[in-house]
Amino acid sequence: MKLYYHYFLVGVGLLTGCNSFLDKKSDIHMTIPKSLDDAKLLLNDYTNLTGGFPIYGELGTDDYYVTDATWNAASSLDQRNAYIWADEPYTDAIQWQRPYKAVYVANQVLDILKGINAADNMEEYARCKGAAHFIRVIRAYSFHLLTELHCPAYTINSAPNDFGIPLRLESGIDGKSNRANLKDTYDQIISDFKSAASNLPIVESVKGRPFKASAYAGLARAYLDMGDFDNAYLYADSCLRLRPELIDFNSLKATDALPIPKFNIEVLYSSLSTTLGIMGANFALMDKDLYSSYHTNDLRKGIFFKATNNPPNSFLFKGSYDKSSANIFMGLTTSEVYLIKAEAACRIRHIKEALVCINKLLKNRWNKNATSEEITENDPDKLLALIVNERRKELLFRGRRWADLKRLNLDPRFQKTLIRTLGEEKYSLAPNSPKYAYRLSETVIDLAGLPQNKR
Template identity: 35%
Template sequence: MSKSSILKNITIGLFSVIALSIQYSCEKFLDEKSDKKIATPSSLEDLSLMLDNYSMLNVRNPSVGEISSDNFYVTDNDLQSANERERSYYLWEKYDLTAGDWNGPYNNILHANVILENVEKFKNENIVLASTIRGKALFLRAFNHYSLSQLYAPPFDQNNADSDLGIPIRTTSDHDVKPFRASNLESYNAIINDVLGALPLLPSSPDQKHHASKPAAFGLLARIYLSMGFYDKAGVYADSCLQFYSTLIDYNTINANASIPFPQRNEEVIYEARTSSPSLLTRARAKVDTVLLSQYDDYDLRKSIFFLSNANGSKAFKGSYTGLSTSSMFVGIATDEMYLIRAECFARNGKILEAMADLNHLMLNRWNNDNPFVPFTASGQVEALEIILTERRKELLFRGLRWSDLRRLNMEDAARITLTRIINNEEYKLLPNSSRYVLQIPRESIEFSGIEQNP
């Protein structure tokens, strides 16, 4: 492949003319790495360097699901001063004018496809390294396709998955190949197959936490199957992840007064990924939901470590695993999420003692040692699920997971949730299973490709 072809494939958008800022970032990356021959991959080393492009591959994940969820609220004035895109998503209005949450993941998928198309050429240099690179690229493609599925395709419904429209699945870097929307079943199958293909190729532990590994792949499968409602498989894969890596942080060792309590790539992080920094989620604007705050016990260390007091008495979130003070969210894979997935799946399968054991193991590491933790107990499945899902929300807020949880839980009659905002004395509601749980595909992509828009 020629230098001009590689440059074209990396800098041109997938389904539309990519926003100039994204084009510039890609071009800048190529310029900076030109001495290392990234523009024309000619060795496994060059492909390895492409996977090391942290500022592109690990920090451009979507944030819009969190903006639309119920972990926080903003004042009338703060909403008014936000940009049109964020205002629209916060109020669950149709919006198709900007494409960052769509283009970012598809650019990462393009990056992965370039690597996958070139790795076979150089595998004789080092077969083991070539296999590892292939595994990491497959994981990267799956991680980004999955992120898109949680925003632009309907929640997975076994009864309609073969007819519901999913997302375009891209397996080529050729921008001349126009996209089409696979069914939701085909979309999820493609994502899962990529992760399964990556698993035997990945290292048992990450060489760097922004790279994929076996526990990261198992964790991603657990997350995927949880969103699909396949709780048997989600539990199995969460368990597989924890067999490889199960470290939890004892929050008694964390300085609750620190403005950034957790360092980047902390001990619980298995795979590091984060979003951009949306203005509505800054500490000055995003006030943590008061009902959610009221659920933390005074001896629950998350109450002091996760939250910062504002001058007006509200709380801001400071407990991100990004290690940053910005509004960028950690959306990677960590052990606390895996314990909660396994606990939930145990409960759904009637294994109440095992479910409570997983939850209590997590909570022992979250509880103030000055007041001994009293383990949770549950009399049956319903009570166990209620406790676990409550703790899941309290543990995983601002992780980009709440939107996916709302989508899947709203499909259960007993768990449906109506979201409400009040802005300028006007009430806005998002009803369970509303079409607004599926976002509009950017208009420029629709016009370029001719794919069908969401309702």
Template identity: 30%
Template structure:
């Protein structure tokens, strides 16, 4: 067991909860080996451990603006909110000495369990080969999501010319590690992500999981994450191909008009959700403090847009001292945290962007209008048009920002990839407590620094500059 304890200590994963009493067969060699196939199923059934993402990064994007003086005073005085304000200011140090990055730890904790399943389930007993392969496929989708999220948080945006040498993340692919913990390249991360997802689409998974099972990966989820991965790699033909494969399996949209005066569906009843990945902060009290939206984003909405009507509220609704702006408030409709998992709208947006980039602006706008039609009251919907392919791309990207606002790291990761294109590169400014902070395109601050505590366990872990 010593190797496992070292693994947990090095990454500071905290307590690993194995969730199932059946998972108890610990071999003397120091390896955890549940003999029966069903025990690996039990391990993956701990969906709470896998239903996570790196939620704090949302605060760094240009979607967010702390506009109210009372807000900055409250946030600046709070130890709890200090890491979020450091994200907002793109600080060199996000956490004080001794503080843990629980977003990262939770993801590596889930990775630990995924690696056990991936490496051992095919050798387990009393299960069919088809059952074992599908269980492995689920774990591979979880691992791919973890690596894709972490490499886009801590590594540079994918660039085919430099990613083989750009520092990425620590890539544990087994449940044992060496003493010398180092980051591998961005390319290494993407190689594993693509390998895992391509294996998963052929592993015999259910086409769709929904209801109570929406946190369990499906074949649609594998295609959807392949589409997201290729989008972040700026491989638009393959992003389009996989988005279309995901949509061929799951394509239902919610009509927001149905929920203007009725309860909004929780994720169990959300027909758009392909795979649930919570951002890790479930308290609605988190939203009005941290998810104050920028005027640039708010002003991009038609005020008849039901995403504006339902998902944002005046900041003054949450605190009488907040006199300006609006806040992302979807959490208040569901009582649940924000989702970073793939959805039908995300796939439609990927499809539309790739079509526009391929010179099919009219088809791109047709796809966008299918989505927008479900975002307005029937009597107020007006189809969007574009003058040419470039205009179509600009409008698709603006629609993507509105649809995916405030959650999942989508805007932050989009800023990183779009900075690779001079026409979309953007300088961001954030104001806080009388100071103005500026983030230039392709700045080193797009790679989040690791918390200092981890260098106590991994002295050769390369810090971001």
């Protein structure tokens, strides 16, 4: 079977429209994808569509720390800098390239379908046309993760003037990339998710492919980042009406090395980060205050963490939703959607529904043999603080904390200065610092002529 991928084009040159790169001749045996069979091959490339998403945001969070020895021994200077929020040039283009690789594949499939006469094979065309809408989920998802990493927090007033990301919507490789503003970037993310939500099936038999509830979850996540709590609530509710399932942590074995099953009933869309480096399973030590915040009867304490004596009285993370310690699971889950609905409901004063959501989640995390500590707080401000705290405890190492810190810093009630200590050196990141928008790789800047993030 011939593979018609031309991923070899998907380097920095592709993403930037670099003419010198495009002057290179491709292998004569490589063919541009143009048939329905080609589209199906592209759609089935699970690894390239769902793997290798950027890790820098998580590197900068307050959920973990590393020892001086681990930091000094790190082979990646970029990771060392990301850990201490150093405003230094970054050279690793993979953090930028891999999401755009998924975008490029998505655009290829959409372009293939534009050039095919549906009447030639109605059944196969219909099948691929439906899959094209799942491709829109991948494009929106990729754009959103890049936006969370490289752009400032979204506000209605500043978004039209803030830098967004390049919105590559065609599969052509010779067009120049330009950074859209942040408003247009989120408009495209929302548009793609809505298009997918309107056309995806309610049930998808192929594991790893998104379905209607996946698109609703993506919309809920995006609207939460935008501070549009009415729509975040609406789409979280739509998602949970279709897929309300949660794992009962009483059914898991805390003694297992990796207790949470891959493709479990909570997973709405699976995606993974690049390799972890200093955040690896044997290096990232859990923040002590965070670990202590879990009640003894909270089963997450045993499911998420394992003790280590290096250094003594420390804990490592083992609660991956991909049953792997090599990457971080960054996908969409019902547990996240319950938290989105709870927070959004609280913010728009639907207190009863907020309580129902947060308590349903916690009931599935609490030891069934112990008396459950149901949340009954009716004061909106106090309840919101409880929900935000549970969100951090639930979504640990799930690619959410960086975006949460960024958006919550807009609210004085939740602002937090982050501190890193390495030997005698202390590093800090102030609320609303421009460094919350990580610098673009200098490789991308140099080749594309894109403007760097403001400082």
